[in-house]
Amino acid sequence: MSSMVKHLISASLLILPATAMAAAQQQPEIIWKPGTGTPTGTAAGTPAPAAGQPAPAIQYDPSEGKIPAALQRWKMLSASAGYSFNDYASFLMDYPDWPNAEDMRKNAEQAINPLSFSPSQVVAYFDRLPPLTNGGRAKFAMALDAGGDKTRAIAVAREAWRGGPLSDDDEARLFRIAGSSLTSADYDARVDRLLWSSATRAAERWVAYTSPQRRPSFVAAMAVRLKSPDADLKVGEAGSAANGEASLLAARADALRTGGNSFAARELLANRSRLTAPVPVLKDWYKLLLTHAQAAAKDGQSDVAYRIASRVDDAIAPGQNIADQDLTTRDNYTSLTWLAGTLAMNNLGRPRDAVAMFTSYANAAKSPQTRSKGFYWAGKAAAKAGDSALAQQHYASAGSYYENFYGQLALEALGRPMPSIPKVASLPPVSTETAPASYLAAKLAAKYGTWKDQSNFLRAISRNALTEQQFLSAVSLSKMINRPDLSVMAGRNARLNGHDGLISLGYPTVSVPADQSHNWTLIHAIARQESQFDKAAVSHAGARGLMQLMPGTARETSGKISMAYRPDALTVDTDYNIQLGSTYIQRMLNYYNGSYPLAVAAYNAGPGNVNKWLAANGDPRTGAISVIDWIEKIPLFETRNYVQRVLENAVVYDHLHPEKARIRSATPLSTYLGKSTPG
Template sequence: MRTLLNLPFDKIIKRLPVNLSTTKRGDKGGNRAFEHGTFSFSIRGQYSLKALNLAPRIEFRKNIALNIIAAAAIFTIFCHNTAKAQDDSPFNRLQTKQAKELTISALKDMEKKNWKAAESKITQSKDPLATKIYLWRYFSQAEEKKSLSPGVFLRLSSFLRQNPNWPGTTKLRQAAEDAMPEDLPSREVLAWFDSFPPKTSEGMARYLEAMVVEGRDKEMREKLADWWAQSLISRDLQQRIFQKFGMYLTLDAHKKRFDALLLNGNYTNARAIAGVLGQGYPELAEARIALTENKSGVTALINKVPGYLQNDPGLLYERLKWRRQRNMDLEAMEILHKAPDAKMVQNPQAWWKERHIIIRRMLEKRQYKSATYLAEEHMQTEGLPYAEAEWLAGWLELRYLNQPTEAYQRFTAMYEKVATPISKGRAAYWAGRAAEGFHKEDLAKDWYEKAARYRSVYYGQMAIRKLAQTEGLPAPSAPTLSNSDIENFSKNELVQAAILFHDAGQRKTASDFLQAFVQSQDNPKAYRFGAELAAKIGQYHDAVKIAKRATEKGLFLTAQAYPVVTNWLRGDEGVEGAFIHAVIRQESMFDVDARSSAGATGLMQLMPGTAKDVAKKQNIAYNPGWLSSRPDYNIHLGSAYMRSLLKRYNNSYGLATAAYNAGPGNVDKWIKMFGDPRTGEIDLLDWIELIPVYETRDYVQRVMENLYIYRILLKESHHRNEADIQMVDGTNP
């Protein structure tokens, strides 16, 4: 008889019923209540089925509870519960050379959907990790979920419990919910969803129904209210939920759902909920839909809304957006000045987006008081919108209304509330500038020193220059890896899987496993090992991602965070090598296969049309495939384009960088609108912050902070003209 490890898991479940006398069931009350995860086998030595009473195949017909137990037991034997025997788990040991070769070949077969050939090679490998990878790929294939069966649910249940740290578990959980047997007892439904909260609307419906059956009404009401307010479900399911649980739903829950449905464009369901609410809500729905869909007659529809709903936050938001889209800025400001409190709306970030657009328009018109007043009323309380809004209000107070004291209060409050190095550095630097504004030089120095702690970010680097400190890299903080550390990490199944997928040419999947490894370990040594491994196998973008995550936790992995690829440079780029590296890091994080939704390709994210024009001007052949397959070709064309932008803007790195991202036409427009930093008409630091497009503002600062690091790493001389100095320092020479 073949051993368990010789079979793919779908074959195992089909062929291997277990003599249940070898297990202990977790049904303490004798009421078929199966508690997942209560079975543990610690099998050492060979993985053989000879010890079990085996029959030709499992019949999933009589007792689903027992079959779940059987599946869990078999898979626990198969996977060897790592919680109790992690060190000698069959998955945390290195594959043999033959097993590795067979696994790589099988992965290539799987990529081609040749499952039979892959199964044969996995069987031949007799390798537990190879088998597990096969299962993961099999379960992850969307096309395999079209004819789901109870058996699939059992297998997925076991796999997910044994492998919570593997990538793609969300999709696997969705598949498991789709495959959940209709006659699965309610207690077993609860056992599943208590461990794995629903990912699908049908799954949530099953969960709610099971809670009612089992008498968990209070918990059901809480989950129902939260889910009902936000779920985007089909009309039939909405009707089914309402019929079954309508008695538990409050008026407030219906109102929140009504608003969420309209904001997400689910008009059919929104109209149905409006009918339930009555009392003017159908009229409110039609007015909001007309505004969103740009229909005619919106004024008449708005007038039909009852007076008590005229200030409905959702209606005000749609009217605000409608006016802004038609450049009715003053009329939009009327709504912003009477905007509801952020706690009263479901979409505070969307309100900030509209407010921010109008603020930027006021700045374009040089109406600084209006812009500042709008910013001061932002009402954001957390996340990026708060950091962006609070900083903008303080910056406007300082730079345009000469209110350094008020600005200082905002910047210092922001510093205490934000967490990321970028936001911390920004808040501290501008607190220093504000302190200078009311002539507290010692206080300003203290804040510059705080900002300078964040040497890897733009405003930290600005603070270093303010203090006239020696330019240098952040202090290294990477832990030392012992031989034992390296050996243990190398045996980790996620690490081995990443290498296998990489060697099979499946870089994206390799990336998923590398990131899963780091996330599951979440410690300094794992960050270093993961980043170094990624760089070693040439997946530089993963090295950068891991190093960035480490930076957020106070670790600085210089070599991995800032890859050096001078071997990809031909030497005739005509652009500073550090600058090329800085742009690549921001554009693609050194992912040669990177492709944006707009079609930008490769390391320097070249649009095909731009690349073709540059190739023609360079008198070289144009081949779109080379943009990703030949790194040196992509860099050569990207550098040539950047060289033309530098020439256009008199070697101003800041203006050229902005043009690389947003196009020279926009940069020319912004120079005309805000002034020319090359002539000293405006501080370039302010010019960058005035760029109306967030993506471009952020892009320029990120490239410049990369440039600072790469100049140190590459030890290139800084042949900077006055415009360049202004760009890097952020102040007029």
């Protein structure tokens, strides 16, 4: 046994002499006084925030029950990471689905003090709300061990051991709990994860206990990261395994790039072997590949870029599905497969490889927009490869997402009309006596807080809904409190959860001034994307109201139609906002000779940017570039996404309200796009 391990065991015995039961009994119970937002006591561990943090006392309506006081607690706990574990836990156990719950859970886990916690309280908490952080997982293991549940304690401790960086004290405690049960695979996983977390010195402590197969690569990776004089020697000693160990490949690629040799870094990643083990931090591996693949593509190294970007699946553990990973991981994966697909199709003359990449892109995604896009382009690539049957299959997959841009194009390519979108006959009433606490909080949030507070609750309600009844109830609430943006969110998330019969709920309508009725479809298509019909919405950039007008644009537009400029009315008077927004989009349509894609892009990014893109990429109106390619070449993701979302919205609103339709055509999206050939 090494001196380091002996040191850790000794330290852990000093830190945890027996159990923390006695200390836990000294913790005062947290009692919240409604109307003050201030706890009467704080648990041992983290002190409460300094004076001045609590909100001022508010007089509550007794008929509203405990929700107003809970709202004030929510605002306090959301605003600070300085409360005790008991403060956060007592709230989260009652309101686990409220906004900011994830941040509060992380703060709660950080606040647990192993020297003074109640094991039973901590175990009960984590049994209800599983750890989100590796530190929380470690505290869970300690609480299980202190409470006598040795079997579960060891299992959770091993998870935390594999999970990444820990404080020295927590590492020592975990080793005391599970050290005798740790295997070489556990040490491999820990060292690998530490290397990906840039905790190289911590990894050094345990590398001697890793498996003989992977140890040389780990040692080499540490030497490269630490810029050791013998780094090249250590890489050589790792042998052929060095070319398939992701942590070492990443260390070498980073060293080459920072040393001014990016081309060598790209070649290293393009010519690597199949990975010998799954990568513990997929998002970082994919980000590394994406950085080098994009740089290679920009420099005209299409084949190198393709070889880097296309080899993504060997990093995933057997049984794992990329679609189940976090958003950043999925985004990096889809960015890689999209790049590989476009290179194979457009630069390398390999459409069959493009089919595989676009299919992987689609299957990695959760959103209908991304899935339909991947399947549509897989169909295009299959058609280019001469496989019409496969093309039809992929178009059909894309067309199942018929409310989305590429799904609509796919249906047109198949010569099929958009399916009928059923309308929901009735909505269930929302009872204040039986509604979830989050519904009551959403109703009262604007009264005791702000419009933004209420918006946070609406997003949480939509995000947490799973069943058809829950989505219907959410839409009922949206009508009760006059927040149609909740209806949009609920309709979108209902689709994500497979409730296709509720799609129409995500397309609410508003009253349009009579003199703007000719733009009824565009007003709705833009408002749904811009604000989700939230009349009080204000963007980070300062765009305001239903149609998200920048103050400068609103002032200029009001002057052109001899209307008084009333900045406060932009977020209060929907007719005023619509009048200006409708006038501006019509002005852009006139400027671009009736081109909807260009006008919509200009509404979002300004005509100056659109004119630059026309000069750089060609004008789709003249046939210099296809309109689909022109949209995909828009360099701003926000605008590229915006054009697709607004035009797909226009098609759906025309479909749901044919009496008000802007365009009446068997191929409506192609007509909006100005395409002569459908699909």
